[in-house]
Amino acid sequence: MIRLDSAVAERYIQLVFPLTHQQSMNFLTHLECSVCGDRHSPHEAQTVCRSCGKSLLARYDLEKARQALKKETLKREKSSLWKYFPLLPVEHEENIVSLGETITPLVRLKAFGASEVWMKDEGQLPTGSFKARGLGMAISKAKELGIKSVCIPSAGNAAGASSAYSARAGLECHVFLPEDTPQMNIKECKAYGADVHLVPGNISDAAKAMNELRKEKKNWFDVSTLKEPYRLEGKKTMGYELAEQMEWDLPDIIIYPTGGGTGLIGMWKAFDEMEKLGWIGSKRPKMVSVQSAGCAPIVKAFEEKKKESEFWQRASTVASGLRVPKAFADYLILDAIYKSAGCAVSVTDSEIVDSVHELAHKEGLLICPEGAATYVAFKKLVQSGFVRKNDRIVLFNTASGSKYPEVV
Numbered sequence: 001m002i003r004l005d006s007a008v009a010e011r012y013i014q015l016v017f018p019l020t021h022q023q024s025m026n027f028l029t030h031l032e033c034s035v036c037g038d039r040h041s042p043h044e045a046q047t048v049c050r051s052c053g054k055s056l057l058a059r060y061d062l063e064k065a066r067q068a069l070k071k072e073t074l075k076r077e078k079s080s081l082w083k084y085f086p087l088l089p090v091e092h093e094e095n096i097v098s099l100g101e102t103i104t105p106l107v108r109l110k111a112f113g114a115s116e117v118w119m120k121d122e123g124q125l126p127t128g129s130f131k132a133r134g135l136g137m138a139i140s141k142a143k144e145l146g147i148k149s150v151c152i153p154s155a156g157n158a159a160g161a162s163s164a165y166s167a168r169a170g171l172e173c174h175v176f177l178p179e180d181t182p183q184m185n186i187k188e189c190k191a192y193g194a195d196v197h198l199v200p201g202n203i204s205d206a207a208k209a210m211n212e213l214r215k216e217k218k219n220w221f222d223v224s225t226l227k228e229p230y231r232l233e234g235k236k237t238m239g240y241e242l243a244e245q246m247e248w249d250l251p252d253i254i255i256y257p258t259g260g261g262t263g264l265i266g267m268w269k270a271f272d273e274m275e276k277l278g279w280i281g282s283k284r285p286k287m288v289s290v291q292s293a294g295c296a297p298i299v300k301a302f303e304e305k306k307k308e309s310e311f312w313q314r315a316s317t318v319a320s321g322l323r324v325p326k327a328f329a330d331y332l333i334l335d336a337i338y339k340s341a342g343c344a345v346s347v348t349d350s351e352i353v354d355s356v357h358e359l360a361h362k363e364g365l366l367i368c369p370e371g372a373a374t375y376v377a378f379k380k381l382v383q384s385g386f387v388r389k390n391d392r393i394v395l396f397n398t399a400s401g402s403k404y405p406e407v408v
Contacts, residue, residue: 025068025086027060031229034332042089045145045221047228055329056229057269058089062276071279074244079103081133081237087273088137089233095144097169099126101136106245106394111362116392117378118251120242123367123400127188130238130398131161134262137234138223139165148172151220153207155259155320156185157399162223163192174213174220176206182320184403202315204325225260226329235263239270242394243280251285252391253342255377257370257398258289258298259324261333268336285394287342289333290377292317292349297326298333302344307331318349318407319369321398343386347376356407369407371397 031040033049034057040046042058049056069086077083081101090096104124109117122130135158142150149172152162159175166173173194177186178201189196197213199206207224214220226232243250250271256264264287274280289298295315301308312325327333337344355372359365374395381387401408 026088026091027062027065027068027086028058028089028091029061030059031056032059033057034329042091042229043145045142045147047222055226055232055332058229058233060087060273062273066277069277071244071248071277081136081234081241084237084240087240088237089230090137090140090144092144095140097136097140097143097165099132099136099164099168101125101132103241103245106242107363107365109363109395115389116251117395118393119365119367119371119375119395119397120238121365121367121397122238123371123397127157127161127164128400128403129157129161129368130235130263130396131157132165133234133237134158134231135161135165135223135234138162138228138230139169139171141230142171142221142223143169147221149174149217149219149221150223151210151214151217152176152223153203153210154181154185155203155323156181157321157403158225159194159196160185160188160192163189163194166194167192174210174217176210178202178206178320178323182404182406184405185320202323202325204311224328225262226265226327226332232262232266232269235266236270236273237266238263238396239267240274242267243270243274246392248280250280250283251394253288253381253387253393254285255288255290255374255381255393255395257319257322257373257396258291258327258333258344259321259370260327261289261298261329263396263398264289264336265329265332268332268340284340285342287336287340288377288381289337289342289344290373291344291346292319292322292352292373293346294349295323295325296344296346297324298330298337299344299346301330301334302337307334309334317352319352319373321368321370322373343381345377345380347373347380351376353407356401360401365397366401366408367397368399368401368404370399371395
């Protein structure tokens with residue numbers, strides 16, 4: 001019998017059984033308030049900080065993780081966001097609720113010739129949008145915590161993802177949608193068996209209606225954007241994926257459509273974690289937030305150099321995912337923009353619709369209006385000089401264009 005010392009044995013396990021070995025570990029330690037720093041347990045249902053009411057962030061023992069995890073082994077693991085399991089908040093694999101989340105492609109846009117302009121196409125995830133990341137994670141953690149019923153206000157795609165993953169997990173799901181939500185979103189929620197409430201107004205009005213009813217339904221757990229800690233952890237996997245796809249050399253600029261802003265905040269968190277893991281250096285992309293001119297609270301706050309946004313009155317846009325009058329964690333969105341030397345840009349609905357058709361015609365990509373907004377913003381930033389000739393740019397398409405027949 002050949003005997004191996006512990007270090008050699010550990011290396012052998014990592015090489016031969018990388019997925020099983022790494023996924024058996026989990027480095028979650030606690031939840032931390034994004035403002036006051038108070039700590040909370042990740043082993044009981046938590047929404048916002050009990051001390052100050054702000055967003056909670058999942059924290060990990062990154063020093064131990066740095067010793068145990070090697071980025072080189074990731075390529076041998078399955079093509080799924082769950083490959084990052086040790087750095088995600090679900091602590092036991094049997095609680096993972098999955099619909100086959102894949103690593104989304106990074107598609108180079110050929111219209112720009114030698115320039116490195118890429119689009120990360122989140123429309124290829126289950127339920128046809130990037131919301132599968134956040135809600136898949138939130139519902140998995142809800143299952144782990146023994147939660148039986150969830151509720152969510154949504155502009156559309158988040159409700160669809162919440163409904164689908166709840167159906168998969170056997171949870172009740174109550175969704176509150178504006179009455180003018182795209183019909184595809186409403187119909188898919190009903191198909192998944194969700195309890196659907198249509199509310200006059202926008203997502204803020206839907207949230208108010210939900211919270212009123214939630215006072216009576218004591219067992220409903222709120223999975224609103226950044227009003228629970230785990231959707232953010234699903235969205236941060238976009239940052240891990242992007243770094244791995246670009247060989248751990250982050251792009252110069254990330255252009256991201258911003259409603260609630262979970263993805264932008266999540267990627268910024270992922271970059272910080274990866275640096276502490278020793279997987280990347282201190283270089284960061286400039287983070288660009290894109291909104292519709294009909295609902296641009298982050299853009300207005302950025303232009304006025306404020307740390308928080310103001311509620312946007314009479315919000316209106318063809319890009320339903322951007323119709324968020326005030327993001328709950330706007331202070332985290334703006335913080336990432338400022339720290340990265342990024343910016344915030346607004347685009348018009350007519351520009352968005354034109355770009356949906358332009359990208360379909362020129363690139364063969366049928367994308368959502370929110371994704372098209374990033375393309376418009378990119379062209380504006382080229383004209384303004386913010387984008388330089390040799391910059392490597394990544395645009396995010398957040399959903400499949402087939403979910404927006406009215407716009408197409």
